[in-house]
Amino acid sequence: MNRNRLIAGAAVAVVILLVLGAAGVALWRSKDQSRHTGHKLEITKLGYCGSGETRPCIVSFSQDGEGGMLVDILVPDSGFPNFYLTIYRETEGYLYECEDMEDLPNNVRCIGKEMSPGELMQFTLIAEADKRVLAQGQFAIIGLLLSTPVAAAVETPAVTEVPVEEEPTPIFPGQATPVSSPTLPSYPNPGYPNP
Amino acid sequence: MFTDVLAVIREEWHIVFGVLFFIALGQGLASITLKKISGNQQNPVEYFSLSLAGWVLPIFLLSLLWFLLRWASEPLFSRLVLPVGILLLVAILFRLRPMPGPGSKKIIFFLLLFLFLSVLLRLAFASRALFPSYFDSAEHYHLIQNILQNGTALPVSSTSYYHPGFHIFTAFLVTVLKTDIPRTMLILGQLVLAYLPISGFFLVRHVTGSNSAGIFAIVLAAFGWYMPAHAVNWGKYPALMSLALLPFILSLAYWLTQDWTEFAQPQKRILCATLGFSLVSSILLHSRSLIVLAVVCLAWMIAAWQRRLSFITRSIIFMTVFAILLVDVFMIHRQAVLAPLLDPYLADGGWVTALVLLLSVFALRENSQFVFACLLSVCMLLGSLFIPIRIPGYGVLTLLDRPLVEMILYLPLTLLGGLGLAGVGKLWSRSSFSKFLRMDYIQILLMGPVILHALVTYDWYPSNCCVLVGKNDIAALDWMKNHLPADARIGISITEMNVLVSDAPEGYSGGDAGIWIMPLMDNVTIPLLYSSDFGQQTIKDMLCQKRVRYIYVGELGQPFNSAGLQERTEWYEVLLSRGKVKVYEVVACG
Numbered sequence: 001m002n003r004n005r006l007i008a009g010a011a012v013a014v015v016i017l018l019v020l021g022a023a024g025v026a027l028w029r030s031k032d033q034s035r036h037t038g039h040k041l042e043i044t045k046l047g048y049c050g051s052g053e054t055r056p057c058i059v060s061f062s063q064d065g066e067g068g069m070l071v072d073i074l075v076p077d078s079g080f081p082n083f084y085l086t087i088y089r090e091t092e093g094y095l096y097e098c099e100d101m102e103d104l105p106n107n108v109r110c111i112g113k114e115m116s117p118g119e120l121m122q123f124t125l126i127a128e129a130d131k132r133v134l135a136q137g138q139f140a141i142i143g144l145l146l147s148t149p150v151a152a153a154v155e156t157p158a159v160t161e162v163p164v165e166e167e168p169t170p171i172f173p174g175q176a177t178p179v180s181s182p183t184l185p186s187y188p189n190p191g192y193p194n195p
Numbered sequence: 196m197f198t199d200v201l202a203v204i205r206e207e208w209h210i211v212f213g214v215l216f217f218i219a220l221g222q223g224l225a226s227i228t229l230k231k232i233s234g235n236q237q238n239p240v241e242y243f244s245l246s247l248a249g250w251v252l253p254i255f256l257l258s259l260l261w262f263l264l265r266w267a268s269e270p271l272f273s274r275l276v277l278p279v280g281i282l283l284l285v286a287i288l289f290r291l292r293p294m295p296g297p298g299s300k301k302i303i304f305f306l307l308l309f310l311f312l313s314v315l316l317r318l319a320f321a322s323r324a325l326f327p328s329y330f331d332s333a334e335h336y337h338l339i340q341n342i343l344q345n346g347t348a349l350p351v352s353s354t355s356y357y358h359p360g361f362h363i364f365t366a367f368l369v370t371v372l373k374t375d376i377p378r379t380m381l382i383l384g385q386l387v388l389a390y391l392p393i394s395g396f397f398l399v400r401h402v403t404g405s406n407s408a409g410i411f412a413i414v415l416a417a418f419g420w421y422m423p424a425h426a427v428n429w430g431k432y433p434a435l436m437s438l439a440l441l442p443f444i445l446s447l448a449y450w451l452t453q454d455w456t457e458f459a460q461p462q463k464r465i466l467c468a469t470l471g472f473s474l475v476s477s478i479l480l481h482s483r484s485l486i487v488l489a490v491v492c493l494a495w496m497i498a499a500w501q502r503r504l505s506f507i508t509r510s511i512i513f514m515t516v517f518a519i520l521l522v523d524v525f526m527i528h529r530q531a532v533l534a535p536l537l538d539p540y541l542a543d544g545g546w547v548t549a550l551v552l553l554l555s556v557f558a559l560r561e562n563s564q565f566v567f568a569c570l571l572s573v574c575m576l577l578g579s580l581f582i583p584i585r586i587p588g589y590g591v592l593t594l595l596d597r598p599l600v601e602m603i604l605y606l607p608l609t610l611l612g613g614l615g616l617a618g619v620g621k622l623w624s625r626s627s628f629s630k631f632l633r634m635d636y637i638q639i640l641l642m643g644p645v646i647l648h649a650l651v652t653y654d655w656y657p658s659n660c661c662v663l664v665g666k667n668d669i670a671a672l673d674w675m676k677n678h679l680p681a682d683a684r685i686g687i688s689i690t691e692m693n694v695l696v697s698d699a700p701e702g703y704s705g706g707d708a709g710i711w712i713m714p715l716m717d718n719v720t721i722p723l724l725y726s727s728d729f730g731q732q733t734i735k736d737m738l739c740q741k742r743v744r745y746i747y748v749g750e751l752g753q754p755f756n757s758a759g760l761q762e763r764t765e766w767y768e769v770l771l772s773r774g775k776v777k778v779y780e781v782v783a784c785g
Contacts, residue, residue, distance in 0.1 A: 048531055062726065103758045125611055191692040191704055192329075192429045193660040194538045194600040195421060 046123050046137030049074050051060065056080065056125060056135045057122045061117075069095060069114040073125070078105050083134055085110040088122040117141040196655065199322035200315050203382075213372035218390060220280050221250030223287035224348075228253075232466045237298040240406065241397055244306060248394035248443040251387075251436060252469070252528065255476045258367030262342065263615030276371045280638040302406050305391060306413075313389040313417060317657040320385050320427065327381045329661040330705030331430030335362060337714040340378050342366040342561060358433035365432075369393060384432045387439050388424055392416035394442035395606065399613030402562060405620060407638050412613030414642050415551070416605060418649030419612070420544040423602040428661040434599055437481035440690045441606065444473045444493065457535060486594050489604060491568075493588045498568035516571055523577035531696070536601045540608070543652070547645060551608045554615025557622060562614050576600050602765075616641065644784060665750035667776040668708035674771055675778060676716050677747060685712055686738065686746040686781075688755050691723040707749025708776075723755075730759030735766050741785035745770070748777040 050059035071085060078100075085096040086174040096112030115121065119138065125134040204211055226246035229237070237245075237627065253386075266272040326332065339362045369379050391415045400409035426435055447470045451463075458466065477484040501512050523539075527533045540548045558566050579594035587594055616638065623634045681684070687709030706725040713720045723741045727734055731745070738746075748754045757777055760767045766783035 050405060060726070102755065139531065192535075192601075193430075194535050194655055195428070195658040195660055 042134050044135040046135040047139060047141075048124060058123070061115075061141050063114060064111060066113060068111055069096075071110040072101075072110075073098070073108045075106050075108055075109060080106075081129060081134065083108075083125045083127050085112070087112070087115060088123045088124075089115060089119060115141055138167060196319050197315075202317045203321045204316045207321070207378060207382060208390065209372060210374045210379055211386075214368065214383050214386050215314070215377075216277075216280065217254050217368065218250050218386065220255040220284050220287075221586055221619065222246045222253070223284050226247035227287060227290065228465065232462050233471070238400075240302045240306075241400055243299075243303050244393060244396040244400065244409070245443070246445055247306070247310075247390065248397060249440070249473070251440045251474055251480075252443065252476055255364055255480070256472060258364045259360075259476075259479075261367050261370075262363045272369050273373070291370070302410075304394070305410065309413060309417075310390065310550070313392065314386065315425075315563030316655055317389040317525040318382070320657060321378075321381050321589060322331070323658075324381055324662070325431075326377050326664040326711065327384070327430050327664065328428045328657055328661060329430040330710045332377070332432075333430075333710040335365075335380060335430065336376050336711075338362040339369065339380070340714060341367045342375075343369060352712065358437075358479075358481050358584075359483070360476060361407060361436050361701060363744065364436070364480070380432060383433060384427045384679050387432075387435050390399050391423065391435070391439045392432075393692065395609050395613065397446045398442060399610060399617070401450065402447070402565060403531070403614060405617040407620065407635075408617035411638065411642055414607050414645055415547070415612045416608040418569040418653065419488065419547045419551075419609065420539040420605050420646055421653065421688060422539040422605050424623055424653075425658065426667040427538070427601045428658045429598060430661075431598060431602065433481045434483075434602060437477050437484045437646060438479065438603060438606070440473060440477045441484065441603075443488065444470065444488065447473060448492075481767070483595060483599055484769035486579065487576070487599075489574050490747045494568045494571040494575060495564075497571060499565045499717040501567065511670055513567065514576055515595060516567070520574045523574060528578060528579065532678045533597050536577075536580075536597050536604075537685065539601065540604060545650075547648070548608060550641070550645075551612040551615065553612040554619060555616070557618030559612035561621065565614055566611060569611045571719045572584060572607050574602060576603060612754065630661035663749065663752040664708040664711060665774075667750045667773040667775075670769070670773055671747075671771055671778060672708065672715055673745075675718075675745075678770075679716075679778075681716065681718065683744045684719045684721055684742050685709070686723050687712060687720045688725040688747075688753060690725055690753050706753035706755075707747075707751060709747040709749055709754075711745060725753040725755055727755060728759050728766065729755065730762050734759075735763070735781075735783055742784075744781055744784075746781065748779070750775045 044055045047057055050057050052075055056073055056075045059074050062070045062072070064070050075083070082098070082102075084098050087094045087096065094113045094115075096110035096111035098108045101107040101109050120138060120140050122136065122138045124136045126132070127134050210278060223246075226242060229242055229246055229249075260266075262270070327335070331779045338359075342362055343366050351506065363377070365380055368374070369376055372379065392750060395412045395416050396409040399412040400406060403409075423438060447466065449524060451458075451470060452464050456461070474488065477488070501509055504512070524537065527536055555566050555569075576595065580597060580600060582594045583591050584594055613698070619637065620634050623637065675685075687702040688706030689710075692704040703722055705722075709720065712718055721741050728734070746755065746760065748757050748760070754775070760779050761769075763783075766781065767779040768782045769777060770780050771778040
C-alpha cells in the first residue's frame with residue numbers, strides 16, 4: 001500500500017515537473033521564434049553569442065582605453081538594419097552609437113559609457129530608421145575585456161600590481177603562459193561550446 | 196557518409212583494426228577474469244556485455260606496465276606485442292567455449308550488430324577531422340609525444356600534467372601500432388565512443404532481468420542526447436575513456452554488494468582486486484572520476500539508508516531531492532557560463548529527458564532504491580558545480596566542471612530509462628491490455644523515435660564550434676616548420692576559459708591553430724589574447740620585450756584581428772598568406 005502511494009506521489013511530482021518544464025520550454029521557444037512570425041511586436045532576445053547564432057548577439061565587452069566601453073555585436077547578416085544600443089541600469093539609460101566593423105562584415109561595434117561587470121542591466125538594440133526595437137535582453141556583463149594583451153595589462157598599476165615576469169612561466173616546456181592577474185575580468189565566452 | 200567511412204577504413208585501416216584488435220583483446224581478458232569470478236553461473240549475455248564494458252581495464256594495465264617498465268624504447272617489445280596478442284586472443288576464444296544458447300545468441304548478435312553499426316557511424320567523424328578538435332587535443336598530443344620521446348611523462352608535480360592514464364594508453368598504442376599521434380588519438384576516441392553505450396547494458400539487464408530494458412539503455416546512451424558524443428569535439432578524450440569504464444565499475448560494485456554471500460573467498464578476492472584496479476585506472480584516466488565515483492557511492496548509500504525509513508519520511512526525502520534538482524536546474528539556467536550544460540538534455544533532447552523521467556516512475560515499484568540513487572546522483576552532480584575547492588597550482592575550482600557534468604548526465608538518465616522500460620513491461624504483462632498489444636511493440640514505439648530523432652538531427656561529423664585547424668593552417672604549419680628558425684618565438688592567439696560558476700577563468704585556451712605550433716614544431720610560443728590590438732605602441736613594445744619574432748593568425752576559431760598587423764607595415768611584415776592564414780614577422784624590434 002505504502003509503495004503504491006509512494007509511486008503515485010512520485011508520478012504526480014514527475015507529471016508536475018514535466019508540465020512545468022514543457023511550459024517553460026514552450027515559453028522560451030516562443031520568445032525565440034517570435035521573430036520568424038512577422039508579428040508586429042516581434043522582439044528578438046538579445047544575449048551572449050553561442051555557436052551557430054542566427055540572431056544578433058553580444059560577442060564581447062571591452063574597454064576602449066579612454067574610459068569608454070566597446071560592445072561588439074554579431075548580427076545575422078550584412079543586411080541587418082543600422083541600430084544603436086541602449087543600456088538601462090536601474091532607472092538610468094545610456095545610449096551607445098554603433099558602426100560596422102570594416103574588416104568583419106557581420107560585426108558591429110558600439111561605444112559609450114563604461115559599465116561595471118556583474119550588475120543586471122537591460123540591453124536594447126533600436127533601429128535607427130524607425131526606432132523599432134530589434135532585440136532586447138536582460139543580463140549582466142560577466143567580463144570586460146581590456147584592449148591590450150594580458151601581459152601588457154598586468155603592467156598597468158591601476159589594474160594590478162603583479163610584477164611582470166622577465167621570462168614567462170611555461171605552460172609546458174617551450175610554451176609560455178601570459179602573466180595572469182586575479183583581478184582581470186573574464187571574457188564572456190563559455191568554453192567548450194555546444195553544437 | 197558511407198563513402199566517408201570507407202575512406203577512413205581504407206586509408207587508416209592499420210589504426211582502425213589495430214585499436215579494434217586491442218579492444219577485442221581487452222574484452223577477451225576481461226571475459227576470462229569474469230568467468231573466474233562466477234564460474235558459469237552468470238548469464239552469457241551478461242558475461243558478454245560486462246566484458247565489453249570492461250575492455251579498457253586490461254589494455255590500460257598493459258600500457259601502464261609498458262610505461263612503468265620503460266619498454267617504450269624496447270623495439271623487441273613493440274615487435275612482439277601484436278603476434279603474442281593475436282595468439283592470446285585465439286586462445287581466449289577457444290577457452291570461452293561452449294557457445295551460448297539460442298536465446299542468448301540473439302542478444303549477443305544484436306550487441307555485435309549494434310557495435311558494427313556504431314563503429315561505422317562514429318568513424319565518419321574522422322573522415323573530416325584534419326586534427327583532433329579544440330585546444331585540449333594539442334595538449335594531449337604534447338604529453339603523449341613527451342612519453343614517446345623521453346620514455347617518461349612530465350613530472351607529476353607539474354600543474355599542467357593531468358590525466359596521465361590516457362596519454363600512457365595512447366602512447367602505448369602509437370608505439371605498438373606504429374602510427375601517428377593525432378590520427379591515433381582521433382580514431383581511438385571514436386572507437387571508445389562507439390563501444391561506450393554498451394557499457395550500461397549489464398547493469399540494467401542484471402537489475403531488471405530484461406534484455407529489452409538493457410537494449411533501450413544502449414539506444415538511449417548512443418542516440419538519446421548529443422552527449423557524450425559531442426565531447427570528442429572538445430578533445431575530452433581522457434574523460435570519455437574514463438566514462439567508458441565507469442559503468443563497468445558500477446556494475447562490479449553492484450554485483451559485489453548484491454551477491455556478496457554467494458561468492459567463495461577466492462572469487463571475492465578476484466572481484467575486489469578487479470574493482471580496485473578499475474577504480475585506480477579510472478582515476479588515472481581522468482582525475483575527476485574520483486569525485487564522480489564518490490558522488491555515486493554516496494547517492495547509493497543514502498538510497499539504501501532511506502529504504503529503512505517510514506513511508507512519510509521517504510516521501511519527504513524524495514520530494515526534497517526533486518525540489519533541490521529543480522533549484523539546481525534553475526540556478527544553472529541563470530548562469531551564462533553554466534547554462535549550456537542543459538542544452539543537450541532540455542533544449543535539444545528535452546523530450547527524451549521527459550520520456551526517461553516519465554518512465555522512471557514505473558521503475559519505482561521494483562527498483563525504488565536504484566531510481567532514487569540515480570536522481571540523487573544527478574542532483575549532486577549538478578550541485579557539485581557550485582562547491583568550491585582549492586587545488587594547488589590551479590587556485591579555487593569547483594568539485595566538477597560544466598563540460599564533465601554535461602558529458603556524464605546521460606548515464607543516470609540512461610539507467611533510469613532502462614529501468615523504467617522494464618517497469619512498464621512488468622506492468623503491461625499483468626494488465627488485460629497485454630492480450631491486444633504485445634510489449635514488444637511498445638518497446639519499438641519508444642525506441643523508434645529516439646533512433647529516428649538521432650538519424651535526423653545527429654551530426655556525425657566534427658562540429659564547427661570547435662575545429663581550430665583548417666587546411667590552410669596545415670599548409671602554414673608545414674611551411675613554418677621548414678622556414679622559421681627553431682629558436683624563433685611565435686605569438687599565438689588565446690582566449691580565456693570559463694567553465695566555472697565562480698566566473699574565475701580556469702585558464703587560457705588556444706584561440707586558433709597556433710596552439711599546435713609548439714607541439715608540432717617545438718618553437719616557443721607566446722600566448723596573447725586574441726583581441727590584442729597590434730596597431731598600438733604598447734603591444735609592439737611588449738612584443739619586443741618578450742622577443743616575439745613572428746605572429747601567427749589562424750584560419751578558424753578566434754584568431755587575431757589582422758587589421759593592426761596590416762596597417763602597421765613598418766612594424767609587421769607578411770611572410771606567408773594563405774586564405775585567412777597569415778604569418779607576420781615583427782620587424783620593428785631591430
